[in-house]
Amino acid sequence: MIGAATDIAVHVQGLIRRFGSLSAVSSVNLDIARGEIFGLVGPDGAGKTTIMRVLAGVLRPNAGTVTIEGIDVVAMPELAKSQISYMPQRFGLYEDLTVAENIFFYGELFSVPRAIRRERTGALVDAAGLRGFEHRLAGQLSGGMKQKLGLICALIHTPKVLLLDEPTTGVDPVSRRDFWAILYGLREEGVTIILSTAYMDEAERCSRLALVSGGEIHHCDTPAKLKQAMPGALLAVSADNPRAARDALVGAPGVLGLLLMGDRVNVRVDDADMREPELRERLAGRAIPVMAITPVEPAIEDVFVALLGKERRDG
Numbered sequence: 001m002i003g004a005a006t007d008i009a010v011h012v013q014g015l016i017r018r019f020g021s022l023s024a025v026s027s028v029n030l031d032i033a034r035g036e037i038f039g040l041v042g043p044d045g046a047g048k049t050t051i052m053r054v055l056a057g058v059l060r061p062n063a064g065t066v067t068i069e070g071i072d073v074v075a076m077p078e079l080a081k082s083q084i085s086y087m088p089q090r091f092g093l094y095e096d097l098t099v100a101e102n103i104f105f106y107g108e109l110f111s112v113p114r115a116i117r118r119e120r121t122g123a124l125v126d127a128a129g130l131r132g133f134e135h136r137l138a139g140q141l142s143g144g145m146k147q148k149l150g151l152i153c154a155l156i157h158t159p160k161v162l163l164l165d166e167p168t169t170g171v172d173p174v175s176r177r178d179f180w181a182i183l184y185g186l187r188e189e190g191v192t193i194i195l196s197t198a199y200m201d202e203a204e205r206c207s208r209l210a211l212v213s214g215g216e217i218h219h220c221d222t223p224a225k226l227k228q229a230m231p232g233a234l235l236a237v238s239a240d241n242p243r244a245a246r247d248a249l250v251g252a253p254g255v256l257g258l259l260l261m262g263d264r265v266n267v268r269v270d271d272a273d274m275r276e277p278e279l280r281e282r283l284a285g286r287a288i289p290v291m292a293i294t295p296v297e298p299a300i301e302d303v304f305v306a307l308l309g310k311e312r313r314d315g
């Protein structure tokens with residue numbers, strides 16, 4: 001147990017989880033403060049879901065300590081679950097029940113008193129933009145609506161820690177905005193939120209991010225500090241044929257990485273002032289017309305591909 005006075009809502013030490021000979025999570029340490037919106041980001045198979053499942057008390061680790069709101073999740077998963085709400089990638093909605101019936105069902109499951117349930121349901125249905133859909137079967141909702149209904153069901157009891165595994169995958173931008181408005185509201189109430197996401201704009205909204213890869217956390221900081229940690233500087237090369245521009249810059253001196261971004265290539269270089277004219281010259285020498293080469297601030301996507309070494313560097 002950790003003391004009641006601590007601001008740490010989630011404490012993870014030396015977490016290891018194997019599946020047979022595969023190390024899905026190896027030696028993860030985390031301290032997450034109360035009221036944080038903490039993001040787990042990383043490629044498919046990195047171990048994000050496994051970390052979430054261990055935190056939720058539904059998967060036992062091979063080693064390590066997990067404490068949520070002072071409760072040892074490994075030793076007392078049932079007690080810990082009273083503090084947690086976990087929304088897995090495929091949340092268990094009953095497709096042949098209506099929106100209202102699903103919410104009622106989860107309210108019963110979590111023994112939420114009727115008056116509180118009624119008040120919370122109304123507020124959440126409004127926030128999620130589901131007013132008017134209460135009598136629609138869950139199976140007939142759009143993907144985004146289903147995810148929002150899942151969130152309402154997960155929130156019908158007031159958790160101290162909310163675990164969301166890729167909650168907005170396949171959700172349209174308007175629904176994602178509703179979703180985030182609900183999350184910000186929860187943070188105001190002091191709820192700690194841990195979510196995994198594949199969307200970089202969502203990663204930017206988190207108070208801190210952990211970059212997960214190969215079952216380990218490689219970098220963990222605020223989005224702003226992670227950007228500062230990116231080695232080198234970025235030059236955006238706008239070109240009619242950005243793919244040709246990228247190919248021409250592979251192996252150029254001082255180029256640390258190349259990332260194709262729609263109509264431009266983000267080129268990570270060791271020194272922007274020195275390399276800008278060199279890149280221009282190299283592209284001109286290969287008859288690749290360039291509209292502009294401009295210094296740009298890195299977005300979190302640039303930082304992650306750079307820190308994970310996933311950019312293209314050579315042929």
Ligand SMILES: Nc1ncnc2c1ncn2[C@@H]1O[C@H](COP(=O)(O)OP(=O)(O)OP(=O)(O)O)[C@@H](O)[C@H]1O
Pocket residue numbers: 019022023024042043044045046047048049050051
């Ligand atoms: N129940 C399981 N049995 C065997 N291997 C598993 C199991 N669950 C996960 N794994 C493996 O553990 C590794 C981590 O998987 P995990 O689902 O945690 O990754 P992830 O980062 O959540 O990826 P994704 O975004 O694709 O869900 C993967 O190699 C996966 O195949």
